[in-house]
Amino acid sequence: NAASGGWILAVLRLIGGIGILTIGSRVLVSGATEAATYLGVSEAVIGLTIVSAGTSMPELITSLVAALRGRTDLAIGNVVGSCLLNLLLVLGGGALAAAGRGLDVSPELIQDDLPVMLLTSLACLPIFWTRGRISRLEGGLLLGLYILYIVDNVLPRTTLASWSDEFRLLMLCLVLPVVMIVIMTQALVFWRTKS
Template sequence: MLSASIILILSFAVLVWSADKFVYGASGLARNLGVSPMIIGLTIVAMGSSAPEIMVSANAALNGATDTSVGNALGSNITNILLVLGITTMVRPLTVSSTTLYREMPILLGFTLLAWYILSDNVLSFNEGIGLLVGFFMFIGFLIFLANHTKNPNDPLLADNDDEIPSDLPTLYAVLWVIAGLIMLPLSSHFLVDSAVIIAQFFGISDLVIGLTIIAIGTSLPELAASVAGVLKGEDDMAIGNVIGSNIFNILAVLSVGALIHPSEIDPNAASRDIFVMIGATVALLFMAMNFKGTRRINRVEGGLLLVGFVAYQIVLFS
């Protein structure tokens, strides 16, 4: 048990580090190859924070633990909104000004409802995985179209994304970081899933709950770090954009990976409990961030409510 806990912590650390370095190398390489910084920011950088979830989901599915894969996707989205944005907003209230975010927030709600429909029969099928994967590539195409046809090149989110892309990284070093990430991401996620399963079995926790809690919180650490760092630098749109982009990729990419590798029946609690928590959190974010209440700020009171919701959800899971 002790050794499994140590391996779990080390695996999380390596997973987060390797995901960061993979994105660093991939975005630097793309920039050196002449890809638009706007496209890099909206695709590679945005996908980077979901890389840990994708790799963990793939390893869980390979081990036949589709419930862990599903729990990771749903739990990460819940954690991103309730915990990550809750903590970030407590650090400093968030001002939402990016037109890009206003386009993506309704899209996130739409994909969240799609996830509800897919899981409502308690089965995650191969065909549903194909559909989600098609949706993923369509969304990437939308982001590229957005980057090429944006009417506001001074959009703060796009400017913040541009700042995250290395401009002086030699191509050789960029390639080495990409290779390192491609090696360390699957290795660390493999050890993470194995150790998490051991811990779950020791405490009698289901595969779904271990994905919703320990793994979801751990794989959301990049979003937490990026969002807090963003708000401290005054990049509020980046802080919210990381969460919205990651949640969309979790639904389309993380769920599809589990479905394609190991389609199966899933724990009924995913459709009867957890998906509704994810929908509720998404709707709450939409109302807090959009201009429905006369302001474009998510204040500390609202952030506190998000944190209370996260704690209440954890209590329900373990009660």
């Protein structure tokens, strides 16, 4: 039966993909640890930049292919599901598997990066609520914010470290207000057209 043959092939591909991802994740973790040691930066910084980008590449490619094929529900479901999986399954499973008391969260992550994550999540809410669509402007805004976040993480550890404070001041005084204005304008336009 052709249908059962297709089903078996799909399961074999899934198992093969999981196996390749498992091997790739081991290589990624060991390479990231070595890179952190070589560059003289903390593993948290490598995790926030190289490792997070590397582990999110399958999701990025999946969402891009789904969006190009017009399957936007799959693209959005992939992103939301991945965030939930990372927060609940990965953190929970990592804490259960960790030796000792569980996962130690560095004060640097709590002080600097957790507020950015929460603010970004809150900033996404009006985007998701309006029109049920993420526009190209909003997508460009989100991509730009990610690039600025990476620059903010990498800049203090480079030869341009003296520019770090000026960069953060620029982000606070210019970028943050612009982002808020764009989001609020998009939301207001939506609510006016809806009523």
